[in-house]
Amino acid sequence: MDESIDKIKLLGIDISNVSMSETIFYIDKMIASGTFSYIVTPNVDHLMKLQSDSDFRKIYEGANLAVPDGVPLLWGSRILGTPLKERVNGTDLFVKICENAAERGYSIFLLGGNPDTAEKAGTILAEKYPGLRVAGYFCPEFGFDADFVECRRIQKLIAASKADILFVGLGAPKQERWIAEFGPGCGVKVAIGIGVSFSLVSGNIKRAPIWMQKRGLEWFWRLMAEPRRLSKRYLVDDLPFFWLVAKYWLKQKHIL
Numbered sequence: 001m002d003e004s005i006d007k008i009k010l011l012g013i014d015i016s017n018v019s020m021s022e023t024i025f026y027i028d029k030m031i032a033s034g035t036f037s038y039i040v041t042p043n044v045d046h047l048m049k050l051q052s053d054s055d056f057r058k059i060y061e062g063a064n065l066a067v068p069d070g071v072p073l074l075w076g077s078r079i080l081g082t083p084l085k086e087r088v089n090g091t092d093l094f095v096k097i098c099e100n101a102a103e104r105g106y107s108i109f110l111l112g113g114n115p116d117t118a119e120k121a122g123t124i125l126a127e128k129y130p131g132l133r134v135a136g137y138f139c140p141e142f143g144f145d146a147d148f149v150e151c152r153r154i155q156k157l158i159a160a161s162k163a164d165i166l167f168v169g170l171g172a173p174k175q176e177r178w179i180a181e182f183g184p185g186c187g188v189k190v191a192i193g194i195g196v197s198f199s200l201v202s203g204n205i206k207r208a209p210i211w212m213q214k215r216g217l218e219w220f221w222r223l224m225a226e227p228r229r230l231s232k233r234y235l236v237d238d239l240p241f242f243w244l245v246a247k248y249w250l251k252q253k254h255i256l
Helices: 020-033 044-050 054-062 071-079 090-104 117-128 148-161 174-185 197-202 210-214 218-225 227-237 240-252
Strands: 007-010 013-016 037-040 107-112 133-138 165-169 190-193
Touching: 007 071, 013 054, 020 037, 020 090, 020 190, 037 054, 037 174, 044 054, 044 071, 044 227, 044 240, 054 174, 071 240, 090 107, 090 117, 090 165, 090 190, 090 197, 107 117, 107 148, 117 133, 117 197, 133 148, 148 174, 165 174, 165 197, 174 190, 210 218, 218 227
Parallel strands: 037 190, 107 133, 107 165, 165 190
Antiparallel strands: 007 013
């Protein structure tokens, strides 16, 4: 991670203490540098996976920026006395990067998502932000990431598009692993994993109301919309986050 960027440590993970506007500023710097950079978007699910997945953790350690995507991260940072400035939501960041790209002439490539969502999201954003150059989009077959030849083919496809920014919507940690391994050969300046953002921007998945987003209840909205797919993630895998924050707080107070 760029040492010039302020960061805090939460559950043993470095998180960039940046606002949305600062994130866009750093992305501009990354593009201007001409070298490959990648961004991760830590949320509760990521932090829990990082506690046991050493490979995922190495990818995080190599990221140029780790923006706090999740209100519970703000709660945890405040409890532990190292408050984060604000939430930098992944979907909002996706849209904001595209707005900035339209203004500065950057081109984008959209990889992943459900069938047609990347194309639809790109069309919607290009209409909203005239001048946005969508260099390409591709929705790979399920399981493609286990096929090295296919991954190299996709890498070459992205490189041929001459895109500046690569958005990868494959879910974590698959998208981060793909970016770390194949991103440097894609010819882009910046890559970022954005989960289901193509579906949210395209309208294929309805986003939670603003009041729920601000109160950290977006997870509940998503759970109600997709209970079979998300119940284990939210109610089993991610729940220990709150105990771990409490454990770190008790250690700070020398109670544990």
